[in-house]
Amino acid sequence: MIYKAEKENIAEHLDIWSNSYKLYVPSETGELVLYETKQEINWQQVPVWGGIKEFVFPGRNRVVGNDENKKTKPVMLVGVRGCDLRALVEVFDKIFLEQEPADTVYKKLRENLTLVSVDCREPAETCFCTAVGGNPYGEKGFDLNISFLNDEVLMETASGKGEKLFENIKLPKASKEDIKKRDDIRDTSERAVKINFKRDYKKDNFREKIENNNDKKYWEEKAEDCMICGGCNFACPTCYCNLLDEVSDSKEIKKVLQWDSCQLKGYARVGGGANPRPDLWERFRQRYLCKFRIMDEEFSVPGCTGCGRCISVCPADIDIRETIEGLL
Amino acid sequence: MSAEKLKNPYNPIKATIVNIIVNAPDIKTFKLELEEPIEFATGQFIQLTVPGIGEAPFTPSSKPGRGKNIDITIMKVGVATGVLHKMKAGAKVAIRGPYGNGFPLDKIRDRELLIIGGGVGLAPLRTLIYEVMENKERYPRPLLLYGCKTPEGILYKDSFSDWEEDFEIHRTVDNPNEEWQECKGVVTTLFDKIKVDTDECAAVIVGPPVMMKFAALELENMGISPERIIVSMEKNMTCGFGKCRHCLLGDYYVCKDGPVFTYKQVKGIPGAWD
Numbered sequence: 139m140i141y142k143a144e145k146e147n148i149a150e151h152l153d154i155w156s157n158s159y160k161l162y163v164p165s166e167t168g169e170l171v172l173y174e175t176k177q178e179i180n181w182q183q184v185p186v187w188g189g190i191k192e193f194v195f196p197g198r199n200r201v202v203g204n205d206e207n208k209k210t211k212p213v214m215l216v217g218v219r220g221c222d223l224r225a226l227v228e229v230f231d232k233i234f235l236e237q238e239p240a241d242t243v244y245k246k247l248r249e250n251l252t253l254v255s256v257d258c259r260e261p262a263e264t265c266f267c268t269a270v271g272g273n274p275y276g277e278k279g280f281d282l283n284i285s286f287l288n289d290e291v292l293m294e295t296a297s298g299k300g301e302k303l304f305e306n307i308k309l310p311k312a313s314k315e316d317i318k319k320r321d322d323i324r325d326t327s328e329r330a331v332k333i334n335f336k337r338d339y340k341k342d343n344f345r346e347k348i349e350n351n352n353d354k355k356y357w358e359e360k361a362e363d364c365m366i367c368g369g370c371n372f373a374c375p376t377c378y379c380n381l382l383d384e385v386s387d388s389k390e391i392k393k394v395l396q397w398d399s400c401q402l403k404g405y406a407r408v409g410g411g412a413n414p415r416p417d418l419w420e421r422f423r424q425r426y427l428c429k430f431r432i433m434d435e436e437f438s439v440p441g442c443t444g445c446g447r448c449i450s451v452c453p454a455d456i457d458i459r460e461t462i463e464g465l466l
Numbered sequence: 467m468s469a470e471k472l473k474n475p476y477n478p479i480k481a482t483i484v485n486i487i488v489n490a491p492d493i494k495t496f497k498l499e500l501e502e503p504i505e506f507a508t509g510q511f512i513q514l515t516v517p518g519i520g521e522a523p524f525t526p527s528s529k530p531g532r533g534k535n536i537d538i539t540i541m542k543v544g545v546a547t548g549v550l551h552k553m554k555a556g557a558k559v560a561i562r563g564p565y566g567n568g569f570p571l572d573k574i575r576d577r578e579l580l581i582i583g584g585g586v587g588l589a590p591l592r593t594l595i596y597e598v599m600e601n602k603e604r605y606p607r608p609l610l611l612y613g614c615k616t617p618e619g620i621l622y623k624d625s626f627s628d629w630e631e632d633f634e635i636h637r638t639v640d641n642p643n644e645e646w647q648e649c650k651g652v653v654t655t656l657f658d659k660i661k662v663d664t665d666e667c668a669a670v671i672v673g674p675p676v677m678m679k680f681a682a683l684e685l686e687n688m689g690i691s692p693e694r695i696i697v698s699m700e701k702n703m704t705c706g707f708g709k710c711r712h713c714l715l716g717d718y719y720v721c722k723d724g725p726v727f728t729y730k731q732v733k734g735i736p737g738a739w740d
């Protein structure tokens with residue numbers, strides 16, 4: 139269902155929903171816009187820093203020895219972007235819910251989450267979702283999607299969870315013209331994103347180009363400034379590599395799941411010391427291979443949604459688009 | 467929300483070390499009693515928790531099947547195994563699993579079977595030796611080739627006399643002592659001593675990566691198809707069920723697509739033997 143509302147109404151709606159949900163909204167925090175439990179919402183800035191993976195797959199989370207039956211208030215995440223939704227639905231849900239065995243901790247957090255996405259109207263210069271099969275608006279996985287028109291907003295529900303939000307809110311349905319207006323705005327945003335990276339992962343065959351290039355010199359040159367901080371992985375909405383930290387005490391078995399980075403030297407090392415990728419260039423290339431070949435094979439989508447966070451986070455100014463461009 | 471209660475896959479079963487056997491310098495077999503039974507097949511692995519220290523993958527070395535008692539033979543190589551080697555009977559550990567595919571019985575039964583072990587690699591192969599001894603009619607001619615650095619390093623020293631009833635056995639060590647009467651050199655030197663039908667036989671190799679690499683290469687050169695050469699890979703299997711990505715080898719998850727592969731599957735993958 140697509141409803142139509144006035145811009146000013148959104149604050150009232152969020153107010154109503156905050157009675158039943160713990161609300162996280164994109165909000166300015168220092169120099170960054172983060173998902174916070176604040177009142178002031180920044181609807182414009184893309185992407186919201188930190189993204190949404192922290193909400194279903196926290197950076198460090200007790201997975202054994204926690205109280206699994208503890209009840210928590212439902213969480214509503216407002217202002218989610220298409221790139222992050224795509225990572226959640228196409229990668230995270232597949233690996234942690236659909237592929238057995240399901241991760242029970244993820245499942246609980248995921249089911250507790252209501253996702254309110256928003257169309258991107260002012261893509262950042264690091265955005266390139268359209269080059270990797272995405273769009274600057276939510277296509278699936280949202281419960282409610284908000285599209286800002288000029289004075290009005292369209293609110294599209296896509297699940298029972300989303301429909302439930304309007305049980306006590308009466309709104310008119312959007313007309314065909316309203317939807318046309320929304321789609322025109324979306325087209326404009328799409329064109330704006332396309333300027334940032336005029337490539338298409340399928341047509342330009344990123345996968346094959348990466349696979350076929352095992353030229354040590356090329357990758358060494360691209361990785362030359364890498365500081366091996368792992369920031370690109372931690373900021374990435376599709377990266378979920380993790381390690382299990384053993385923190386049991388004498389009374390109880392406790393384990394903590396913690397994000398890991400394939401760029402770190404010890405990532406694939408085994409107990410005896412053997413390491414299949416001791417050199418940085420191999421690990422650097424592996425990240426591209428993983429995203430555009432292995433994940434593509436596994437999830438039928440590349441492990442990159444074009445959110446551009448790896449570009450903004452990199453202290454060495456390494457740009458994934460330039461690395462790929464050099465291979466085409 | 468869903469009606470069925472899913473099990474937390476990270477939650478291990480508690481276990482007690484009931485006995486410790488010293489097999490060789492730096493290699494011990496830990497006899498465990500689990501609070502709940504598990505069922506494992508030959509070549510599958512488990513994740514062993516050393517409480518407060520770490521968790522690591524190991525292949526059991528006792529008879530495959532269902533039960534509360536399993537043996538794990540472990541070499542001291544890193545932090546977790548170092549702490550484990552200092553533990554005494556009565557100490558508490560935990561186990562989850564089993565994981566992985568195990569040895570492909572359909573590929574090795576009813577053929578001449580060449581079992582090739584290197585060092586502590588004999589531990590997982592011991593489960594296969596049990597499989598052969600329990601199902602003699604399915605293994606027309608089993609051979610066991612075993613290589614070790616030193617005679618002291620040989621695992622299960624007392625078992626070889628039992629195994630000799632069923633297996634043709636050849637052993638070699640790199641550094642013999644005065645009493646050593648058998649072969650000297652790496653395990654591939656034993657290949658001259660055996661006669662097998664290279665068009666039909668199957669081989670299973672478990673040992674250090676470099677040993678598997680050269681043994682497999684040599685067998686292929688002898689004419690054995692890479693599809694009938696079976697290896698068990700060791701990579702960083704952290705979760706055990708394909709959700710942490712650490713053990714990716716090419717497109718394979720060693721933890722769930724392996725750890726047992728045909729040589730054909732892995733021979734060309736960069737980093738396979740590192």
